[in-house]
Amino acid sequence: MSEYQPPLEDIDFALNQVTDLASVAKLEGFQHADPDTVRDILAEAGRFFSEVIAPLNRVGDRQGSRLTEDGVVVTPDGFKDAYHKFVESGWGAAHIPEEYGGGGLPYTVGIVLQEMFKTANMAFSLCPMLTQAAIEALIRHGDDTQRGLYLEKLVTGEWTGTMCLTEPHAGSDVGALSTRAERQPDGTYRLFGQKIFITWGDHDLTDNVIHLVLARTPGSAPGTKGISMFLVPKVLVEADGSLGRRNDLRVVSLEHKLGIHASPTCVISFGDAGEGAVGYLIGEEQRGMRYMFTMMNTARIGVGIEGLAMGERAYQLALGYARERRQGRPVGGDPTVQSPIIEHPDVRRMLLTMRSYNEAMRRLLYVVARHVDFERRAETAEERERHGKVVALLTPVTKAWCTDLGVELSSIGIQVHGGMGYVEETGAAQHYRDARIAPIYEGTNGIQAIDLVLRKLPLDEGRVVHGFIAEMRSVAEPLATVDSKAAARLTEALDALAASTDWLLGRLAGGSYNDALAGATPYLTQFGTVTGGWLMARSLLAAHRMLEAGEGDARFLRSKISSASFYLDQLLPRANGLVPAVTAGAEPLMSLPAGDF
Amino acid sequence: MGPAGNLQGIRQALAMGADKAVVIDDPSLRGSDALLTARVLAEAIRREGFDLVIAGTESTDGYSGVVPQMVAELLDVPALTYATKLEVSGEEATIHRQTDLGYDEVRASLPVVVSVTAGVVEPRYPTFKGIMEAKKKPVETLTLSELGVEPKVEQVVVGVEPAPERTAGEIVEDDGTAHLKIVAKLEELKVI
Ligand SMILES: Cc1cc2nc3c(=O)[nH]c(=O)nc-3n(C[C@H](O)[C@H](O)[C@H](O)COP(=O)(O)OP(=O)(O)OC[C@H]3O[C@@H](n4cnc5c(N)ncnc54)[C@H](O)[C@@H]3O)c2cc1C
Numbered sequence: 022m023s024e025y026q027p028p029l030e031d032i033d034f035a036l037n038q039v040t041d042l043a044s045v046a047k048l049e050g051f052q053h054a055d056p057d058t059v060r061d062i063l064a065e066a067g068r069f070f071s072e073v074i075a076p077l078n079r080v081g082d083r084q085g086s087r088l089t090e091d092g093v094v095v096t097p098d099g100f101k102d103a104y105h106k107f108v109e110s111g112w113g114a115a116h117i118p119e120e121y122g123g124g125g126l127p128y129t130v131g132i133v134l135q136e137m138f139k140t141a142n143m144a145f146s147l148c149p150m151l152t153q154a155a156i157e158a159l160i161r162h163g164d165d166t167q168r169g170l171y172l173e174k175l176v177t178g179e180w181t182g183t184m185c186l187t188e189p190h191a192g193s194d195v196g197a198l199s200t201r202a203e204r205q206p207d208g209t210y211r212l213f214g215q216k217i218f219i220t221w222g223d224h225d226l227t228d229n230v231i232h233l234v235l236a237r238t239p240g241s242a243p244g245t246k247g248i249s250m251f252l253v254p255k256v257l258v259e260a261d262g263s264l265g266r267r268n269d270l271r272v273v274s275l276e277h278k279l280g281i282h283a284s285p286t287c288v289i290s291f292g293d294a295g296e297g298a299v300g301y302l303i304g305e306e307q308r309g310m311r312y313m314f315t316m317m318n319t320a321r322i323g324v325g326i327e328g329l330a331m332g333e334r335a336y337q338l339a340l341g342y343a344r345e346r347r348q349g350r351p352v353g354g355d356p357t358v359q360s361p362i363i364e365h366p367d368v369r370r371m372l373l374t375m376r377s378y379n380e381a382m383r384r385l386l387y388v389v390a391r392h393v394d395f396e397r398r399a400e401t402a403e404e405r406e407r408h409g410k411v412v413a414l415l416t417p418v419t420k421a422w423c424t425d426l427g428v429e430l431s432s433i434g435i436q437v438h439g440g441m442g443y444v445e446e447t448g449a450a451q452h453y454r455d456a457r458i459a460p461i462y463e464g465t466n467g468i469q470a471i472d473l474v475l476r477k478l479p480l481d482e483g484r485v486v487h488g489f490i491a492e493m494r495s496v497a498e499p500l501a502t503v504d505s506k507a508a509a510r511l512t513e514a515l516d517a518l519a520a521s522t523d524w525l526l527g528r529l530a531g532g533s534y535n536d537a538l539a540g541a542t543p544y545l546t547q548f549g550t551v552t553g554g555w556l557m558a559r560s561l562l563a564a565h566r567m568l569e570a571g572e573g574d575a576r577f578l579r580s581k582i583s584s585a586s587f588y589l590d591q592l593l594p595r596a597n598g599l600v601p602a603v604t605a606g607a608e609p610l611m612s613l614p615a616g617d618f
Numbered sequence: 619m620g621p622a623g624n625l626q627g628i629r630q631a632l633a634m635g636a637d638k639a640v641v642i643d644d645p646s647l648r649g650s651d652a653l654l655t656a657r658v659l660a661e662a663i664r665r666e667g668f669d670l671v672i673a674g675t676e677s678t679d680g681y682s683g684v685v686p687q688m689v690a691e692l693l694d695v696p697a698l699t700y701a702t703k704l705e706v707s708g709e710e711a712t713i714h715r716q717t718d719l720g721y722d723e724v725r726a727s728l729p730v731v732v733s734v735t736a737g738v739v740e741p742r743y744p745t746f747k748g749i750m751e752a753k754k755k756p757v758e759t760l761t762l763s764e765l766g767v768e769p770k771v772e773q774v775v776v777g778v779e780p781a782p783e784r785t786a787g788e789i790v791e792d793d794g795t796a797h798l799k800i801v802a803k804l805e806e807l808k809v810i
Binding site: 061062065066068073106115124 | 629633
């Protein structure tokens with residue numbers, strides 16, 4: 022049996038009972054994504070990821086990708102073959118629009134495919150994820166020639182893509198980057214500079230890698246405003262699509278890192294040989310950062326999935342262990358035999374914490390994905406705009422809340438294993454190590470919190486965030502009819518969230534930005550925790566309704582009620598405890614001089 | 619052959635590349651024996667026309683392991699059984715038939731029935747496109763009367779007995795001659 026079993030039942034429930042997939046299938050162009058078809062698709066995809074991709078997770082961790090002396094990046098055993106099977110399967114292109122050779126599935130389904138890939142093998146999944154970003158950039162901002170030469174191969178996965186932003190002095194502060202691009206008489210550019218931390222920057226899976234590079238043209242505006250985006254292939258592509266000579270770029274080294282060992286994290290030098298790396302401008306000069314922003318939401322949501330992926334994987338492993346490992350004797354049990362540790366209340370608490378947070382994350386991700394589909398395909402411009410604003414609001418929350426939880430839950434996963442979790446043998450440690458990157462890349466979680474507070478709360482003078490809170494409130498009333506205690510807790514948490522929100526908006530309005538920044542991270546956690554509570558309430562209501570109607574599998578539905586109740590009663594109240602930290606202001610943080618720390 | 623309500627396996631086969639499926643669904647087939655199953659399958663295959671019939675070696679419920687041979691007999695064509703490898707060139711099929719010691723190479727001219735052993739070939743994974751196209755492929759459902767087969771079951775179950783309990787293993791204490799006792803035991807069991 023594979024180490025990863027796609028939780029198809031919960032996925033199905035989350036898609037159909039909480040997210041309303043059927044409403045997505047009514048949108049223009051998504052008619053083929055009816056719930057029955059989607060169920061078939063996900064069952065087959067799940068089998069593929071579980072049987073082909075998941076078994077390579079351990080070997081990927083142990084071997085890692087490595088750089089040979091002749092500068093070639095070699096992936097771990099089995100990756101190449103599995104990647105080709107992945108390309109053949111077509112799962113990578115399933116949610117790309119049909120007109121570009123994809124399968125035309127909605128993002129609400131695509132996100133489940135991504136979830137499965139990431140849970141099966143997070144390090145491996147980054148390769149198609151970055152390719153996806155390159156595809157989006159070309160679709161939205163490339164010209165016909167560029168699309169003609171590169172798009173098809175990226176969509177099929179015959180070539181892969183990267184995003185090259187980071188430089189030694191430009192991490193969170195992308196605007197500080199200094200890679201330069203010089204325009205040539207023929208309209209192409211030559212790039213010179215060094216990029217670091219480039220995920221899947223080179224490898225032996227395909228014969229070309231298409232880099233999207235942010236760089237500066239001479240005389241451009243300082244900061245993010247002056248940045249342009251270039252397409253820079255590893256091997257130059259002739260006008261007829263055939264491969265030409267190697268471009269002037271090379272991998273200087275790979276990083277040794279805590280986790281995701283199979284994913285080569287490259288230092289790439291452009292223009293080392295002197296002639297400069299040939300690059301093709303995407304769109305117009307000095308608009309690169311704007312283009313990045315158009316892809317940012319799905320990229321960040323994509324990283325958010327990694328939190329769920331690691332939480333789910335850690336849970337499955339911990340659950341298996343807790344059923345087998347025998348230690349101690351339960352209260353009132355047979356004193357002569359050791360019981361499986363799953364019989365101990367404290368171990369139950371750990372498992373239920375993982376299980377409930379995982380369900381909450383899954384619901385949040387799917388609901389956000391549904392908003393993305395409506396943002397793209399809803400009938401009227403007003404509707405599209407309204408959904409777009411919810412996506413904007415929820416993106417930083419999804420990215421940061423889920424990835425923080427991925428770390429927390431994979432840590433709990435180790436705890437369930439006791440000492441065996443800390444040694445590498447069980448695999449629990451790998452999930453924790455892998456999970457740790459997700460709060461860092463694609464904008465650190467600190468930056469996400471700032472984005473939420475500084476950019477997203479003020480949208481429409483606070484009406485977007487308050488509208489969302491009001492929407493969450495509407496579930497309290499039906500909830501009260503089946504579980505009045507949970508409804509009271511949800512109302513209390515929503516009141517506290519509304520108060521935190523008003524406090525922050527007040528600080529922003531008064532120009533006290535440092536106060537707002539000081540509360541940003543606890544606020545994001547509060548926001549995520551409450552949003553999770555709202556979704557678990559919907560989950561609970563759906564399970565109740567189905568039980569009453571005699572639909573579905575009663576045992577499964579009762580397990581949904583159990584995890585939702587646990588969340589609402591025991592995890593949701595954590596959010597309220599964050600209010601003092603959100604509203605303390607900057608003074609307690611800033612009063613201690615930096616030298617006195 | 620089976621209830622048309624559950625087409626999971628059929629849809630998977632179509633998604634893997636089959637062009638068409640025929641399902642024989644008839645309440646009188648419940649509790650069918652190997653021979654009736656073979657008659658039904660042979661009739662359905664004859665109706666479609668065929669060059670090459672590929673079957674598994676046995677089902678995971680009945681385990682009789684004789685259906686492919688019966689089908690071949692009813693169709694009056696050769697049966698190439700227990701194949702671990704199959705090659706078709708021109709009018710001839712060649713298989714490797716697994717044996718205790720290795721394999722036999724067996725040939726027959728088409729049309730032919732081939733039964734393959736489990737775990738030898740890795741079935742391809744249905745592709746996304748394959749799954750979507752499978753939705754549009756024809757699935758024909760037939761009853762026994764449409765097929766013209768009599769639902770006659772000739773196999774009689776005369777008794778069901780539980781498998782014997784596993785007995786505890788024999789423990790050989792090592793007094794310096796344990797290896798000889800083990801060798802003697804293995805010889806007695808005729809495994810060496
Ligand atoms: C494994 C891995 C893969 C990566 N893949 C890619 C890739 O494919 N492409 C790519 O371009 N980059 C990639 N990166 C880079 C990644 O996106 C950056 O590491 C990240 O953006 C953070 O930048 P930094 O490392 O310079 O940290 P810094 O920006 O130096 O941040 C250090 C700390 O300071 C905080 N901080 C920084 N500025 C502020 C501020 N204004 N206010 C409050 N707090 C602040 C941060 O939150 C963080 O906690 C990758 C990194 C790693 C480790």
